[in-house]
Amino acid sequence: MPASAFTTRPELLGTFGMVASTHWLASAAGMAVLEAGGNAYDAAVAAGFVLHVVEPHLNGVGGDMPAICHDARTGRTFVVCGQGTAPAAATPEVFTDEGLAEIPGTGLLAATVPGTFGAWMLMLERYGTMRLREVLGYAIGYARDGYPLVAQAVNTIAAVAPVFAEHWQTSAQIYTPAGRAPEPRSRFANPMLADTLDRLVAEGEAAGTTREAQIEGARRAFYAGFVAEAIHDFAATEQWDPTGTHRGLLTGADLDGWRASEEEPLVADFAGVQVAKTGPWGQGPVLLQQLRILETFDLASMSPGSADLVHTVVESAKLAFADREACYGDPDHVDVPTGELTSPSYAAERARLIGPMADGALRPGSPGGREPHLPRAVLAAMADGGAWPDGLATPPVPGQGEPTVARGDTCHLDVVDRWGNVVSATPSGGWLQSSPSIPDLGFALGTRAQMFWLEQGLASSLAPGRRPRTTLSPSMLLRDGRPYLAFGTPGGDQQDQWTVPFLINHLVFGMDLQAAIDAPTWHTTHGPSSFAPRVAEPFGVRAESRLGAGVLADLRRRGHQLTEADPWSLGRVSAAGIRPDGLLVAAANPRGMQGYAVGR
Numbered sequence: 001m002p003a004s005a006f007t008t009r010p011e012l013l014g015t016f017g018m019v020a021s022t023h024w025l026a027s028a029a030g031m032a033v034l035e036a037g038g039n040a041y042d043a044a045v046a047a048g049f050v051l052h053v054v055e056p057h058l059n060g061v062g063g064d065m066p067a068i069c070h071d072a073r074t075g076r077t078f079v080v081c082g083q084g085t086a087p088a089a090a091t092p093e094v095f096t097d098e099g100l101a102e103i104p105g106t107g108l109l110a111a112t113v114p115g116t117f118g119a120w121m122l123m124l125e126r127y128g129t130m131r132l133r134e135v136l137g138y139a140i141g142y143a144r145d146g147y148p149l150v151a152q153a154v155n156t157i158a159a160v161a162p163v164f165a166e167h168w169q170t171s172a173q174i175y176t177p178a179g180r181a182p183e184p185r186s187r188f189a190n191p192m193l194a195d196t197l198d199r200l201v202a203e204g205e206a207a208g209t210t211r212e213a214q215i216e217g218a219r220r221a222f223y224a225g226f227v228a229e230a231i232h233d234f235a236a237t238e239q240w241d242p243t244g245t246h247r248g249l250l251t252g253a254d255l256d257g258w259r260a261s262e263e264e265p266l267v268a269d270f271a272g273v274q275v276a277k278t279g280p281w282g283q284g285p286v287l288l289q290q291l292r293i294l295e296t297f298d299l300a301s302m303s304p305g306s307a308d309l310v311h312t313v314v315e316s317a318k319l320a321f322a323d324r325e326a327c328y329g330d331p332d333h334v335d336v337p338t339g340e341l342t343s344p345s346y347a348a349e350r351a352r353l354i355g356p357m358a359d360g361a362l363r364p365g366s367p368g369g370r371e372p373h374l375p376r377a378v379l380a381a382m383a384d385g386g387a388w389p390d391g392l393a394t395p396p397v398p399g400q401g402e403p404t405v406a407r408g409d410t411c412h413l414d415v416v417d418r419w420g421n422v423v424s425a426t427p428s429g430g431w432l433q434s435s436p437s438i439p440d441l442g443f444a445l446g447t448r449a450q451m452f453w454l455e456q457g458l459a460s461s462l463a464p465g466r467r468p469r470t471t472l473s474p475s476m477l478l479r480d481g482r483p484y485l486a487f488g489t490p491g492g493d494q495q496d497q498w499t500v501p502f503l504i505n506h507l508v509f510g511m512d513l514q515a516a517i518d519a520p521t522w523h524t525t526h527g528p529s530s531f532a533p534r535v536a537e538p539f540g541v542r543a544e545s546r547l548g549a550g551v552l553a554d555l556r557r558r559g560h561q562l563t564e565a566d567p568w569s570l571g572r573v574s575a576a577g578i579r580p581d582g583l584l585v586a587a588a589n590p591r592g593m594q595g596y597a598v599g600r
Contacts, residue, residue, distance in 0.1 A: 008590040009597075011514040013579075018586035018599030019043055020574035021413035022058070022490060025147060026050040027588070029138035030415055031598045033130070040421035041069070041128040042135050044413060045120045048427055049139035051411040052116070052443075053193065054147050055594075056175075056432045057156040058490065059411045061193070061443040062231075063429025064115040066278050068265055068476045070483040071127060072420035077478060079278050080425075081261045081467075082119025083448070084112040087249040088464045092454045095462075100243055103450045103462065105532030106434050107241025108248030110447035112468060114231075116427055117222050118260035125215040127421070132215050133201050140201075143442075144194035150594055151184035160433045167240035168436035171444070175432060193442030199226065227441060228255040234438045235445075250445065267478070268292055268342050271507035274478040280328040280336040280459075281467040283530075287475065287496040289320035291503070292347030293354075299508050305520055305547050307554035309504070314524045314541055314560065315354040317497055319363060321527045326364035326372035329459030330467040336459060340367035358559035360538050362527055375453050378528055410472065410490035414576035416483075416584050422577065424474035424486035426495070450532040471495055471530050477577070485513075485577030489589070493530055497523035498571035513575050513587035520546035521571045525563075537561065544570050 012018060017040075019030035030047035038046075044067070052061050065082035095103060103110050124135065158181035164172035165179070174190055175181070182188050200218045203225060207217020221227060232255075235248030265276040268288040275291060277284030293316040302309040327336055340346055346367055353363060364372035410428035415421075429446030437444050451469050452462035460469040473495045477485040489498050498521055505516035525540035539561040543552060546567045556562050568591045576586035576597065586597035 007514040007518050009514055009587070011512040012586045012597050012599045014584050014600045015418065016584070016600045017043070017415075017417045018576040018584045018597065019047060019413070019415050020576045020586045020588045020595070020597035021047055021051065022411045022572055022574065022595045023051055023054050024594065024596040025054050025142065026413060027596045027598045030413065032138065033135060034417055036134070038130045038135070039128065039419060040415040040417040040423045041123050042130040043417070044415045044423040044425055045124045045128065046135040046138050047413050047415065048120055048425060049136055049197070050142060051413065051427055053139045053143045053190065055150070055153065055411055056190070057153045058409045058431065059427045060430025060432070061117055061196075062114040062438070063427060063446045064112070064448055064470065064472065065119045065425060065427040066282055066470070066472050066474055067119060067123065067423060067425035068276055068278070068474045068486070069123070069127070069424075070420070070422040070476065075481070077265055077276055077476065077483070079263050079265050080119050080123055081263060081278070081281070082115035083281060083467045083470050083472070084115035084258060084446075085465050085467055086112055086449055086452065086462060087251060087254045089249040089251070090449065090462060090464050092456060092462055094249065095454055098244070098246065102454060102532055102534075103452055104241045104243045105447055105450040107246065107447070108235055108239050108250070108435060108445065109241065109246050110449040111235065111248055111250045111435065111445040112448045113250065113254050113258045114430065114446060115258075115260060116430070118219060118258070121215050121219040122260040122262070123423075125212050131211050132204050132218055136197055136201055140194050140197045143190045143197065146187040146189040148185045149182050149188035152592065154181050154184045156433050157181040170437040170439050171432060174437055174442060190442050192440065196227070196441050196443070223255045223258065224252070228252040230438055230441050231255065231445065239436050248445075265476070266338060266342060270295060270503070273484060273507065274481075276476040276478060278473065279331055280338055280469070281330045282470045282473055283324055283328065283493070283496055284473045285328070285338055285342055286320045286324045287473065287499060288342045289323060289347065290316045290496070290500055292342060292344060293319060293351045294500070294504070296348050296351040299504060304505055304509050304511075305551065307551045307558070310522055310543065310547070310551065310555060311358070311558055311560070312354065313500055313504070314522070315359060316351075317500070317524050318359060318526050319350045319353060319365070321493070322362045322364040323367070325362070325378065325527060326374050327367065327459050328469050330469075333463060333466050334459050337367045337370060356558065358539050360559075373458060375455050375458055377534070410492070410495070412474070412488040412490055412572065412574055414486040414488065414574055414586070416486065416576045416578060416586070418584070420483065420578065422476065422483040422486045424476050424488050426472045426474045426488050426490070428472050428490070451530050469530070475499060479580065483578055485575055487573060487575035489571055489573040491572065494523045494570070498573060502571075502573050513585060517573045517575070517587050517589050520544040520567070522547070523570065542570065544568070
């Protein structure tokens with residue numbers, strides 16, 4: 001497909017600013033901030049809070065968020081870590097004493113410290129220019145006065161409405177006040193959330209006169225004030241989840257002791273650019289590993305969407321994700337060999353394992369000579385020739401399981417301004433279907449602790465104060481240290497799979513951003529999911545039917561257990577950046593009819 005081929009929308013070009021996100025209202029709010037004189041950080045915060053309001057089935061104020069940013073003033077590219085840590089009381093014994101073999105994917109037991117709010121406040125205070133009231137006004141307005149509720153959110157509410165009615169009445173008060181789900185695209189409001197955001201702004205303004213003092217005041221109100229108190233009290237109550245009735249572990253002290261932070265990104269070269277990702281507390285390095293492996297192949301000789309390309313990409317993903325399972329964890333607590341994992345020599349070693357047929361094994365390597373350490377449940381499955389045990393193949397209950405299956409997901413946004421500031425952010429967690437809404441706050445806690453293993457001695461074992469190995473994975477491309485493109489997608493374990501064909505389409509085959517996003521895509525479900533109950537499908541591949549009957553038949557012949565997906569169903573990639581000639585550029589995914597890019 002040449003760069004000039006037909007696309008669902010044009011690739012946007014301009015000189016003033018660009019915003020791309022997974023919801024049109026968020027993109028419009030971010031652009032309104034740019035038009036009002038704000039920079040990319042101001043716009044990202046405004047757009048992010050709108051996403052918290054208008055996509056409550058995909059993210060929330062009580063969730064988590066990493067971001068990758070480039071600051072035009074200093075020329076520095078950095079990661080903002082908004083991934084909260086496990087509570088001080090979250091020991092494996094707490095769960096095993098309750099008779100649990102794993103952390104539930106739904107309810108209060110899986111809550112970590114909400115990191116999203118702190119990450120936005122860090123970004124706004126250090127790098128923004130506007131006051132908190134100015135950027136939160138859009139989200140407060142939609143929460144109080146209403147917005148059109150998308151069909152996907154309605155379907156999610158309908159699926160969990162029985163749980164709300166029987167167990168989570170605080171959620172029913174917000175989402176099913178008439179005893180049933182709202183109508184698609186009807187006007188829906190969450191005045192309780194509007195009151196919470198209004199109070200955070202007011203308490204921030206009461207803390208001082210300067211912009212920075214007000215932002216810090218709002219942060220304190222969240223992590224040491226009325227929000228923390230409400231979370232503390234609610235977590236101490238017994239709430240239902242599919243494993244029984246439990247009190248949560250999160251306390252006000254856990255919130256008060258946590259702050260969002262900045263750190264250096266991990267960077268690897270691919271196709272003439274540098275790819276920047278988060279550290280191994282997220283799955284970000286898995287994209288770098290895949291791209292390193294793929295550079296050992298002659299990708300340019302393969303056709304876009306060909307069986308050769310899909311097979312090579314899928315087998316590379318299996319190897320990289322096997323390493324994720326064996327090695328990734330919070331580097332503040334475990335030694336993760338990221339240098340070896342993302343090195344060209346290790347990639348060449350791994351690439352030699354890729355043959356003409358699909359591999360049914362889970363094959364972590366030995367980076368730096370270290371022996372891989374997989375969970376016992378995964379080892380048992382491997383020893384059984386890929387016949388995964390029941391614990392890795394149980395269909396999820398509503399609100400539990402891989403979010404793209406369990407009617408949840410994630411959001412993403414990308415912003416670039418006329419000064420050269422760039423933001424890529426992936427807010428998620430705190431879904432309405434995964435945890436009961438907190439009384440008087442209007443939002444739910446996240447369930448990210450489900451990504452820990454209770455088994456000890458693993459890179460991603462549960463321990464107090466650790467960050468769970470999140471799937472949230474914003475991305476940025478650099479050329480000679482200068483920002484080129486912010487991009488990302490929702491999708492759980494698929495996030496760092498759907499972006500691989502996007503990058504190959506753009507960087508190797510020369511498609512423009514919109515064509516690269518529109519092109520048919522795929523992913524493997526071979527390894528265990530990051531989400532309880534860790535479903536796995538050995539040899540599994542899901543591919544959009546637009547790849548064509550011939551390609552799909554060829555993949556089956558190579559041994560892939562192929563599930564044919566609807567023609568426009570996989571991936572929600574968006575992107576915004578700066579071309580080498582200085583023009584600003586953006587594009588967004590048409591799938592699901594929600595994501596839009598705007599700019600001028």
